[in-house]
Amino acid sequence: MPELPEVETIRIGLSKLLPGYKVTKVKHDWPKSFPNSPADVKAFLIGANIKQVKRRAKVLIIELDSSYTLLIHLKMTGQLVFRGKNEKFGAGHPSQSLIGKLPDKSTRVTFNLEKVVIGPTYHKAELFFNDQRKFGWVRLMPTVEVPNIDFFKSVGPEPLEASFTAIDFRTRLLKRSNTSIKAALLDQTVIAGVGNIYADESLWGAKIHPATVVKYISTVKINKLFQELQFVLRLSIEKGGSTNKNYVDAEGKKGSYMSFARVFRREGQACPRCGTVIIKTRVAGRGTHLCPHCQKQPRTAKWLQL
DNA sequence: CACTTGACCTGTCCGC
């Protein structure tokens, strides 16, 4: 589900909501969603205060004052929704909310939270980790160990970091020089945070066919792709991400990038640049949307080498 | 080693 812009939108939302809350209780029913032992949960999560919420690639990082950290990956259908106690539909307008009463049948983990407001008064809240398909996970681990997990050791740079340049982008893509540009963009060890939506959107922007073999793409085109990728990621963060189906932000609200999407899930519609009908095909094992006029399939396309 | 495919799950949609 969530790619970089969606996870970043949730991070921004949770950063305003969570710091200062103490975790008072945790309930989880699907062991794969949260495999830590009850003893560790009791010792390092219950009673801990939330310090800050960070993000790396598509992983949310919730730092606690117990020297432990919660890592959360939403995978395809994960949601992380904050609700003040007795609050029915989140902080936004009910029409923007995709979900109603919580917990619901997709809720895998419930965190009970409390915050001291004035004197003996406590604000109570809950944080729900919902995940229809059960691919996502929550992990509790020592904060100092976080950079050492396999995923963080191998994941590529953040594409919106100021230090990340078009030259870095090209150098890293060339690590996968014999595969399709779409597979290379989706490879998290090349660049962090790109998924199916923004791969298709940025390739349309750069007029590159997704099946084109990386080593045959000109430097000019790679530079263009770099700009387009940053553009779509930034635009989507500004729009609160893409709600294709399940995605909601920390308050349960949908994102609006899908109404700005140029090709993703727009098969059968006119290309906004040339009017040709957008098609859907399969590249790198994923549903892939493109304009067959703007993104001509070159002889160097992956499936023509068979 | 580089690269591709299948598995992990539930739910929905589409064709017969």
Added chain:
DNA sequence: TGCGGACAGGTCAAGT
């Protein structure tokens, strides 16, 4: 309306 199959935002392990 029922049933089977394909498919859905991601990542691993296992395969070629």
